[in-house]
Amino acid sequence: MTLSESTIYDVTHLLDGTVLLLSFALLYQRRLFGVLSAFALQSLVLALAAAWQAFANDAPHLYITAGIALFFKTIIIPLALHRIVVNLGIHREVETALGIGATLIVGASLAALAIVLVLPVTAASVALTRENLALSLSVVLLGLLMMITRRNAVTQVVGFMSLENGLLLAAVGVRGMPFVVEISAAFAVMVAFIIFGVFFFQIRERFDTLDVSYVERFRGERH
Amino acid sequence: MLTAVFTAALALLLLGAGGAVLRQNTLVYGGSAAACAVAFLAALLWLLGGGEPERLVLPVGLPWLPVQLRLDALSAFFLLLVDGLGLLASIYALGYGRHEEEPQRVLPFYPAFLAGMNFALLADDAFSFLVAWEFMSLASWLLVLASHRQPETRRAAYIYLVMAAFGTAALILAFGVLAGPEGGYAFEQMRQRPDAFWPATLIAFLALVGAGSKAGLAPLHVWLPLAHPAAPSHVSALMSGAMTKVALYAIIRILFDLLDSVVWWWGLVFLLVGGGSALLGVLFATVQRDLKTLLASSTIENLGVVIAAVGLAIAFKANGLPLLGAVALVAGLFHALNHAVFKGLLFLGAGAVLVATGTRDLERLGGLIHRMPYTALAFLVGCAAIAAIPPLNGFASEWLLFQSVIEGAVLPQWSLQFAVPVVGALLALSAALALAAFVRAFGIAFLGRPRAAETAAAREVEATMRVPMGLLAALAVLIGLVPGLALRVIGPVIEALFGTAAISAAAGRFLWLAPPGRLDVAYSGFGLFAAGAVLLVLTVAVVKRASRTAPRRSAPWDCGFPDPHPATQYSAAGFAQPIRRVFADSVFRAVERVDMPAPGEQRPARLELRFDDRAWTLIYAPITRAVGTVTERLNVLQFLTIRRNLSLMFGALVLLLAIIAVLR
Numbered sequence: 067m068t069l070s071e072s073t074i075y076d077v078t079h080l081l082d083g084t085v086l087l088l089s090f091a092l093l094y095q096r097r098l099f100g101v102l103s104a105f106a107l108q109s110l111v112l113a114l115a116a117a118w119q120a121f122a123n124d125a126p127h128l129y130i131t132a133g134i135a136l137f138f139k140t141i142i143i144p145l146a147l148h149r150i151v152v153n154l155g156i157h158r159e160v161e162t163a164l165g166i167g168a169t170l171i172v173g174a175s176l177a178a179l180a181i182v183l184v185l186p187v188t189a190a191s192v193a194l195t196r197e198n199l200a201l202s203l204s205v206v207l208l209g210l211l212m213m214i215t216r217r218n219a220v221t222q223v224v225g226f227m228s229l230e231n232g233l234l235l236a237a238v239g240v241r242g243m244p245f246v247v248e249i250s251a252a253f254a255v256m257v258a259f260i261i262f263g264v265f266f267f268q269i270r271e272r273f274d275t276l277d278v279s280y281v282e283r284f285r286g287e288r289h
Numbered sequence: 290m291l292t293a294v295f296t297a298a299l300a301l302l303l304l305g306a307g308g309a310v311l312r313q314n315t316l317v318y319g320g321s322a323a324a325c326a327v328a329f330l331a332a333l334l335w336l337l338g339g340g341e342p343e344r345l346v347l348p349v350g351l352p353w354l355p356v357q358l359r360l361d362a363l364s365a366f367f368l369l370l371v372d373g374l375g376l377l378a379s380i381y382a383l384g385y386g387r388h389e390e391e392p393q394r395v396l397p398f399y400p401a402f403l404a405g406m407n408f409a410l411l412a413d414d415a416f417s418f419l420v421a422w423e424f425m426s427l428a429s430w431l432l433v434l435a436s437h438r439q440p441e442t443r444r445a446a447y448i449y450l451v452m453a454a455f456g457t458a459a460l461i462l463a464f465g466v467l468a469g470p471e472g473g474y475a476f477e478q479m480r481q482r483p484d485a486f487w488p489a490t491l492i493a494f495l496a497l498v499g500a501g502s503k504a505g506l507a508p509l510h511v512w513l514p515l516a517h518p519a520a521p522s523h524v525s526a527l528m529s530g531a532m533t534k535v536a537l538y539a540i541i542r543i544l545f546d547l548l549d550s551v552v553w554w555w556g557l558v559f560l561l562v563g564g565g566s567a568l569l570g571v572l573f574a575t576v577q578r579d580l581k582t583l584l585a586s587s588t589i590e591n592l593g594v595v596i597a598a599v600g601l602a603i604a605f606k607a608n609g610l611p612l613l614g615a616v617a618l619v620a621g622l623f624h625a626l627n628h629a630v631f632k633g634l635l636f637l638g639a640g641a642v643l644v645a646t647g648t649r650d651l652e653r654l655g656g657l658i659h660r661m662p663y664t665a666l667a668f669l670v671g672c673a674a675i676a677a678i679p680p681l682n683g684f685a686s687e688w689l690l691f692q693s694v695i696e697g698a699v700l701p702q703w704s705l706q707f708a709v710p711v712v713g714a715l716l717a718l719s720a721a722l723a724l725a726a727f728v729r730a731f732g733i734a735f736l737g738r739p740r741a742a743e744t745a746a747a748r749e750v751e752a753t754m755r756v757p758m759g760l761l762a763a764l765a766v767l768i769g770l771v772p773g774l775a776l777r778v779i780g781p782v783i784e785a786l787f788g789t790a791a792i793s794a795a796a797g798r799f800l801w802l803a804p805p806g807r808l809d810v811a812y813s814g815f816g817l818f819a820a821g822a823v824l825l826v827l828t829v830a831v832v833k834r835a836s837r838t839a840p841r842r843s844a845p846w847d848c849g850f851p852d853p854h855p856a857t858q859y860s861a862a863g864f865a866q867p868i869r870r871v872f873a874d875s876v877f878r879a880v881e882r883v884d885m886p887a888p889g890e891q892r893p894a895r896l897e898l899r900f901d902d903r904a905w906t907l908i909y910a911p912i913t914r915a916v917g918t919v920t921e922r923l924n925v926l927q928f929l930t931i932r933r934n935l936s937l938m939f940g941a942l943v944l945l946l947a948i949i950a951v952l953r
Binding site: 163176179180182183186207210211213214217222 | 947
């Protein structure tokens with residue numbers, strides 16, 4: 067079956083845009099479970115985007131990428147984080163360093179920056195690639211923003227994972243990106259998840275909380 | 290020939306590695322001497338044979354830039370200096386090394402240091418040059434640290450390391466600009482690339498700063514009087530005599546070979562820097578109390594003299610007077626050669642004094658001429674040569690330089706017309722002060738009576754140490770008498786740098802020196818020596834014949850004080866006092882304070898004297914303070930929370946992205 071160019075463009079654009087939309091959704095969650103659900107949803111859409119690319123461009127290796135995203139990022143990691151949150155009993159704590167409204171405004175301007183930046187720089191490329199790059203850069207920047215505006219370690223981890231989602235989105239959208247890169251990106255997330263997991267328990271064991279400001283206080287840097 | 294030098298340098302490198310394992314004095318120094326001899330002979334034969342430059346491309350290095358070596362007249366001349374002095378210093382070290390307290394701190398690095406200098410002179414691309422240069426710097430730094438248990442040595446080594454890093458950074462930038470946007474890092478590509486005015490100016494001054502800091506030019510000289518004396522004496526001889534010449538080589542290589550043209554006002558800057566360094570260096574030499582520090586300060590003077598000659602050469606060349614430029618550069622290279630000879634000799638002599646007495650403090654020396662007659666004679670020749678007493682070699686090169694200064698009147702720019710005589714006067718003043726400094730050095734250390742018990746018990750050093758000193762002294766006399774010998778090896782360099790038309794400028798007949806076409810002002814060391822010798826013989830004969838009675842020995846008049854204490858002699862501080870007083874405010878910031886006991890107190894009165902280098906207070910102290918303040922402010926950043934650290938990175942990222950977005 068062959069698809070028309072415009073169908074490919076529209077569907078890809080829809081999926082990529084949804085990933086970005088879910089990045090914003092991540093930013094305004096006030097509860098940890100909400101954060102985890104939004105993240106799982108984002109990963110799911112990412113897996114769909116990868117699968118769509120695989121189907122549309124006839125690039126079967128992207129199915130593997132989609133599978134990894136679906137299996138690890140949509141199911142395993144959110145479930146594991148969910149367990150951690152339940153075990154530690156911290157489901158209420160989304161402590162923000164910057165208010166939700168302000169964060170959203172900053173996030174919107176970051177997305178604008180990404181678009182303003184990417185569209186002229188990549189003027190020579192195909193329209194689809196350009197849009198895709200602009201959207202993924204926005205997702206990356208929003209992930210970073212989430213990491214620095216949330217105090218809770220779990221939300222920081224989710225921010226990091228969402229940043230990885232942005233990278234993966236860029237990787238699947240750009241034609242000819244070597245398979246190795248995607249695999250390694252996936253494994254980087256795995257490793258990071260394991261490390262963060264270990265850290266949680268360490269922090270929790272010592273301080274009875276996952277609020278990293280306790281760690282900071284322990285280092286003697288905050289009064 | 291290139292292969293021979295390369296093999297010798299490689300052998301030195303292996304000896305360094307071997308020295309770390311074997312710790313055999315004789316093996317390391319004997320091997321170094323042999324390798325230096327091979328390299329020396331190869332360079333000498335190449336210069337005398339006068340062939341085409343030889344090239345060698347090694348299959349190592351960066352993927353796009355294999356290591357390239359080249360032997361041409363300029364590198365061969367400097368190889369002659371480095372390996373000639375290296376040979377004699379290695380022989381000397383066979384004896385000197387036995388007195389070393391911790392030989393394992395010297396043995397591995399000494400051959401490595403020599404190898405670094407050899408490779409720096411052979412390198413024909415910026416990358417291998419800089420690697421060799423850093424190798425040389427770090428090896429000499431480790432040698433300075435040989436006596437690391439003394440806190441002042443550690444301080445000296447630290448300052449040396451900082452200055453060496455700074456100099457290398459400047460050289461890296463100079464080569465970066467030379468390579469241009471295409472990144473032609475091989476010297477051959479740099480020669481072919483024309484340089485625009487401002488990049489070329491930048492290159493010239495980066496080279497002056499980068500290599501000049503290694504050569505000890507003011508105001509980058511502060512490390513030199515600290516670091517050179519701290520190393521073992523044979524290494525001090527090499528650092529002062531040879532390593533500063535490698536720096537000079539870098540300056541000449543960049544300015545006269547890699548750059549295609551020079552601008553006249555660079556010459557003005559070089560002249561002023563050279564004249565200033567000469568005066569500053571010699572002033573510090575006149576007041577130093579430590580024999581080796583005195584010699585190191587005098588190195589600053591001599592390199593200043595050479596840089597002034599280079600400045601003149603630039604000014605002449607830029608004004609289309611290649612003949613006069615060639616004379617000035619001949620004078621500079623000749624003086625560099627002479628400095629390697631007599632400064633090497635003097636440092637070896639100071640090492641002999643150190644071995645025999647255990648001290649370098651002039652106030653504890655004295656009367657060594659009776660105890661170490663051989664060393665004293667060699668040291669005297671070195672002092673006379675560095676003080677430019679005819680017919681020794683120091684006079685010949687300074688005479689040639691002053692001839693070029695006089696010719697400076699033909700330069701068209703008014704600023705140069707003013708500056709050249711002023712710098713000439715500075716150089717003349719430095720020469721006179723150098724005489725004072727070395728009369729003081731020799732007189733206090735070797736004449737009079739011993740000022741300390743260990744000095745009174747001094748014995749002459751062993752033959753392995755005496756022979757190199759004797760050879761260097763003989764060389765100082767020989768070059769002075771027959772300057773044609775030196776001009777024979779400098780000639781090819783000038784020919785290569787200024788073209789064949791200018792070769793007659795090398796001015797050498799065999800026995801006399803003269804600027805081209807000016808035989809009326811010729812100088813002949815040999816003639817002077819012969820005339821002096823004839824007059825001396827005649828005078829002695831006449832006096833012998835005229836006097837009736839036979840000579841009779843008796844005790845000298847003792848001014849009515851039988852057997853005075855040695856402390857009543859002229860002291861080193863006392864000898865330097867007039868000069869120190871004259872320049873007290875302007876140069877030394879000297880503070881003299883008399884601590885007079887109250888009537889009835891039984892302690893002696895004391896004269897306290899403190900002086901330091903104005904460069905510290907004016908340049909280095911503010912820089913140190915600024916760096917300290919900035920670091921303290923930035924230190925806060927090291928203790929940020931994870932989230933704030935991330936925010937900083939995030940901010941930087943967004944800022945950079947925003948800059949791109951705006952600029953596109």
